[in-house]
Amino acid sequence: xxxxxxxxxxxxxxxxxxxxxxxxxxxxxxxxxxxxxxxxxxxxxxxxxxxxxxxxxxxxxxxxxxxxxxxxxxxxxxxxxxxxxxxxxxxxxxxxxxxxxxxxxxxxxxxxxxxxxxxxxxxxxxxxxxxxxxxxxxxxxxxxxxxxxxxxxxxxxxxxxxxxxxxxxxxxxxxxxxxxxxxxxxxxxxxxxxxxxxxxxxxxxxxxxxxxxxxxxxxxxxxxxxxxxxxxxxxxxxxxxxxxxxxxxxxxxxxxxxxxxxxxxxxxxxxxxxxxx
Amino acid sequence: xxxxxxxxxxxxxxxxxxxxxxxxxxxxxxxxxxxxxxxxxxxxxxxxxxxxxxxxxxxxxxxxxxxxxxxxxxxxxxxxxxxxxxxxxxxxxxxxxxxxxxxxxxxxxxxxxxxxxxxxxxxxxxxxxxxxxxxxxxxxxxxxxxxxxxxxxxxxxxxxxxxxxxxxxxxxxxxxxxxxxxxxxxxxxxxxxxxxxxxxxxxxxxxxxxxxxxxxxxxxxxxxxxxxxxxxxxxxxxxxxxxxxxxxxxxxxxxxxxxxxxxxxxxxxxxxxxxxx
Numbered sequence: 027x028x029x030x031x032x033x034x035x036x037x038x039x040x041x042x043x044x045x046x047x048x049x050x051x052x053x054x055x056x057x058x059x060x061x062x063x064x065x066x067x068x069x070x071x072x073x074x075x076x077x078x079x080x081x082x083x084x085x086x087x088x089x090x091x092x093x094x095x096x097x098x099x100x101x102x103x104x105x106x107x108x109x110x111x112x113x114x115x116x117x118x119x120x121x122x123x124x125x126x127x128x129x130x131x132x133x134x135x136x137x138x139x140x141x142x143x144x145x146x147x148x149x150x151x152x153x154x155x156x157x158x159x160x161x162x163x164x165x166x167x168x169x170x171x172x173x174x175x176x177x178x179x180x181x182x183x184x185x186x187x188x189x190x191x192x193x194x195x196x197x198x199x200x201x202x203x204x205x206x207x208x209x210x211x212x213x214x215x216x217x218x219x220x221x222x223x224x225x226x227x228x229x230x231x232x233x234x235x236x237x238x239x240x241x242x243x244x245x246x247x248x249x250x251x252x253x254x255x256x257x258x259x260x261x262x263x264x265x266x267x268x269x270x271x272x273x274x275x276x277x278x279x280x281x282x283x284x285x286x287x288x289x290x291x292x293x294x295x296x297x298x299x300x301x302x303x
Numbered sequence: 304x305x306x307x308x309x310x311x312x313x314x315x316x317x318x319x320x321x322x323x324x325x326x327x328x329x330x331x332x333x334x335x336x337x338x339x340x341x342x343x344x345x346x347x348x349x350x351x352x353x354x355x356x357x358x359x360x361x362x363x364x365x366x367x368x369x370x371x372x373x374x375x376x377x378x379x380x381x382x383x384x385x386x387x388x389x390x391x392x393x394x395x396x397x398x399x400x401x402x403x404x405x406x407x408x409x410x411x412x413x414x415x416x417x418x419x420x421x422x423x424x425x426x427x428x429x430x431x432x433x434x435x436x437x438x439x440x441x442x443x444x445x446x447x448x449x450x451x452x453x454x455x456x457x458x459x460x461x462x463x464x465x466x467x468x469x470x471x472x473x474x475x476x477x478x479x480x481x482x483x484x485x486x487x488x489x490x491x492x493x494x495x496x497x498x499x500x501x502x503x504x505x506x507x508x509x510x511x512x513x514x515x516x517x518x519x520x521x522x523x524x525x526x527x528x529x530x531x532x533x534x535x536x537x538x539x540x541x542x543x544x545x546x547x548x549x550x551x552x553x554x555x556x557x558x559x560x561x562x563x564x565x566x567x568x569x570x571x572x573x574x575x576x577x578x579x580x
């Protein structure tokens with residue numbers, strides 16, 4: 027790999043779920059050998075492992091641990107379920123700290139048996155309630171707005187404006203926003219809200235992939251950058267103009283790509299990152 | 304049927320596509336016999352028919368013709384395709400006039416080979432260009448914002464705010480907005496934008512159905528009101544508070560319901576309308 031290539035992928039991070047068939051040890055080894063510098067870890071990848079030792083393994087592979095995915099699912103009509111969600115989120119914060127990740131990404135949840143307004147209020151209350159635990163553990167909490175097609179059960183936070191508004195009202199250095207192109211690319215106010223997110227100091231993470239044509243599954247048919255219609259380069263330029271200097275995280279759930287040879291797929295991810303991000 | 308029932312469904316309109324297995328003559332007969340007062344006609348239902356005679360048939364069944372669905376698909380990178388779309392939309396306006404429908408609903412289109420901004424500009428230009436033809440034919444044009452999950456190919460107009468902004472800029476008595484709960488239910492600014500739409504005189508149509516849990520197909524898995532999580536009654540109350548006094552149009556694409564006995568399904572539609580709308 028020449029120095030230009032080294033530079034090209036110096037801010038590339040890959041989520042463990044992107045190469046789901048690999049366990050975290052395999053992912054670390056392959057990512058590192060390919061020159062990838064960042065990894066975001068999904069909690070299921072930590073199952074049955076010593077979290078501190080796994081974090082050390084990632085560092086030993088010269089990988090920056092960018093985030094732990096994911097906390098959230100705060101919205102429940104049932105109070106007991108809300109309490110259980112808070113327990114689980116405190117546990118996730120502890121896991122992030124143990125792993126050595128600086129940030130927990132939040133998929134905030136929605137409960138279709140109540141109004142979106144109620145779900146949104148419960149989310150904001152929950153994030154506020156987590157701040158003391160997060161600040162003590164030095165873990166940032168990134169609110170990720172999810173595509174409106176997930177407003178039924180996955181997230182009542184569906185636009186950058188909502189996430190920005192919420193982060194602004196919460197007003198804590200430990201709470202910000204994760205921008206994922208898959209969820210927000212369609213939004214006519216995207217450029218404006220990314221700028222606002224950066225100016226307010228809330229822009230904490232940037233996730234990339236693509237929207238395939240056609241999309242055959244609402245959850246597990248994401249594409250590699252360039253396989254669809256999202257203007258990833260343009261959105262990245264807005265994110266960088268807003269002052270973001272962190273990793274560009276490739277987060278792809280794809281039943282189709284998970285069937286590929288993962289070593290070949292990793293090379294495709296890197297190529298797509300260089301050419302279409 | 305007692306008088307209370309008559310009153311309950313006096314503003315119920317059903318789209319021909321909702322009972323797709325029926326041809327328009329069967330739909331007219333069954334709707335009328337069930338006491339339904341309004342019908343919106345999809346263009347495919349007119350294939351091979353004399354449009355004026357079909358319009359008269361609907362009137363003979365005591366049905367109000369609420370709208371023709373659908374024009375649009377204006378956005379194309381290719382200029383020739385844009386011209387063909389304009390021809391087709393003028394034809395659709397003529398069909399609406401021939402049928403006796405006062406309104407053409409617009410699914411505005413999107414071309415994933417260009418930016419959403421370009422698609423949006425082409426849509427606005429096209430609607431402006433159609434106004435002389437529409438006003439001469441006395442046909443209203445209703446811009447329907449579509450769910451963001453259709454921003455790839457079906458519509459670059461994805462929120463009520465966008466539709467309101469566009470109708471406001473176009474500023475013609477012949478151009479307004481069609482509100483479909485399926486597309487906009489998730490939007491945190493929905494109540495505000497419905498109010499704005501009514502105040503500006505642009506609220507031209509109201510479509511209802513439900514968002515199923517889970518939704519297994521992005522296009523053809525809509526539910527009857529009450530089968531999902533959309534607060535249809537609440538949204539209807541906002542629409543009525545905004546001054547809308549037109550029909551409540553049941554527009555359901557459902558591979559599943561199209562397999563039902565359509566006479567039984569029609570009774571389910573009416574029951575769902577009475578109980579959950």
